[in-house]
Amino acid sequence: MRQEDIDRIAEALDTLKCKTQKEVEEARVKLLGKKGEITALFEDFRNIDRTEKAKFGKVLNELKQKALARIDELKSQAGNDDTQNGPKMDLSMPGDPFELGSRHPVSIVRQEIVDIFRKFGYDVAEGPEIEDDYHVFEALNFPPNHPARDMQDTFFVSAGHLNPLLLRTHTSSVQVRTMERMPVPIRVICPGRVFRNEAISARAHCIFHQVEGLYIDENVTFADLKQAILLFAREMFGPETQIRMRPSYFPFTEPSAEVDVSCNICHGKGCNICKGTGWLEILGCGMVDPNVLEASGIDSKRYSGFAFGMGLERIAMLKWRVNDLRHYFENDMRFLHEFATAPEV
Ligand code: DAH
Numbered sequence: 001m002r003q004e005d006i007d008r009i010a011e012a013l014d015t016l017k018c019k020t021q022k023e024v025e026e027a028r029v030k031l032l033g034k035k036g037e038i039t040a041l042f043e044d045f046r047n048i049d050r051t052e053k054a055k056f057g058k059v060l061n062e063l064k065q066k067a068l069a070r071i072d073e074l075k076s077q078a079g080n081d082d083t084q085n086g087p088k089m090d091l092s093m094p095g096d097p098f099e100l101g102s103r104h105p106v107s108i109v110r111q112e113i114v115d116i117f118r119k120f121g122y123d124v125a126e127g128p129e130i131e132d133d134y135h136v137f138e139a140l141n142f143p144p145n146h147p148a149r150d151m152q153d154t155f156f157v158s159a160g161h162l163n164p165l166l167l168r169t170h171t172s173s174v175q176v177r178t179m180e181r182m183p184v185p186i187r188v189i190c191p192g193r194v195f196r197n198e199a200i201s202a203r204a205h206c207i208f209h210q211v212e213g214l215y216i217d218e219n220v221t222f223a224d225l226k227q228a229i230l231l232f233a234r235e236m237f238g239p240e241t242q243i244r245m246r247p248s249y250f251p252f253t254e255p256s257a258e259v260d261v262s263c264n265i266c267h268g269k270g271c272n273i274c275k276g277t278g279w280l281e282i283l284g285c286g287m288v289d290p291n292v293l294e295a296s297g298i299d300s301k302r303y304s305g306f307a308f309g310m311g312l313e314r315i316a317m318l319k320w321r322v323n324d325l326r327h328y329f330e331n332d333m334r335f336l337h338e339f340a341t342a343p344e345v
Pocket of ligand 1: 169170171172212213250253283284285286307308309310
């Protein structure tokens with residue numbers, strides 16, 4: 001055992017530098033581990049001369065204490081960015097926010113329409129999306145093979161039967177189910193998804209949403225229909241809104257009309273949204289055909305009623321000036337987030 005070895009290790013301890021906890025541990029093993037330099041000196045110590053033992057015993061113990069203290073010191077100074085302790089964390093960094101969803105524009109419009117008609121005393125009714133021919137067409141006065149069925153291109157689920165199953169092409173089918181089920185007077189709106197075999201474009205889609213309305217009681221007249229639509233339009237598009245009715249044709253209503261509202265963008269002056277006319281078409285309506293009442297067991301001599309139907313995507317397009325129907329179905333978060341606060345134009 002040589003004093004120089006001991007001095008060399010003691011000096012090296014003073015200048016020892018470790019950046020990471022891993023390096024500190026490596027230094028500890030090198031000095032005090034099973035095969036460490038200091039451990040080796042203790043091994044030697046066993047074999048030295050008795051006379052030398054007193055001298056080296058003290059020095060060796062001092063060296064060991066010094067090494068342990070230095071390792072502790074280095075440990076408390078070294079960084080935490082080694083693999084043993086995981087990546088260094090910056091606790092002052094802002095956290096990742098949870099991405100919050102927002103309501104779909106079609107849901108916003110549906111809820112608005114439901115709220116308006118609820119105030120007028122209407123209930124909400126629903127029906128199946130997979131329907132039969134009877135409820136979508138026949139009970140609504142579309143005779144078999146009648147060309148009026150071509151107005152709506154149908155997806156059939158099971159063809160070839162007398163009463164085939166199909167995806168409903170309009171929510172007017174819920175009118176029928178409501179008349180079958182509920183006693184008169186009836187006041188319902190029926191929001192729902194509908195399907196048509198159409199090529200997808202900016203103006204048409206094979207899936208969209210409608211709200212159907214139905215009012216049946218004694219002495220219901222066309223004037224009641226006009227008033228209901230006017231009140232609705234003013235709630236929906238603002239108190240200045242005007243409506244106009246144009247004669248139209250639907251198999252289930254007689255007389256039938258299409259309703260336009262005054263353009264809320266140019267206020268009737270004419271702009272590219274209303275194509276210069278000052279009017280925007282929003283719905284179809286009419287007095288329920290007596291055949292439709294009778295088909296569902298309602299006495300058409302005693303009762304009369306009106307019905308109307310509108311497309312939700314179209315109303316949302318007018319409200320927010322969305323120019324392409326496909327946006328509603330692509331779930332692009334950039335589009336959906338624009339409605340987080342439902343801005344109105
Ligand atoms: N069902 C019609 C359609 O999908 C919309 C409609 C028009 C509904 C007139 C009605 C109505 O109740 O009276 O095109």
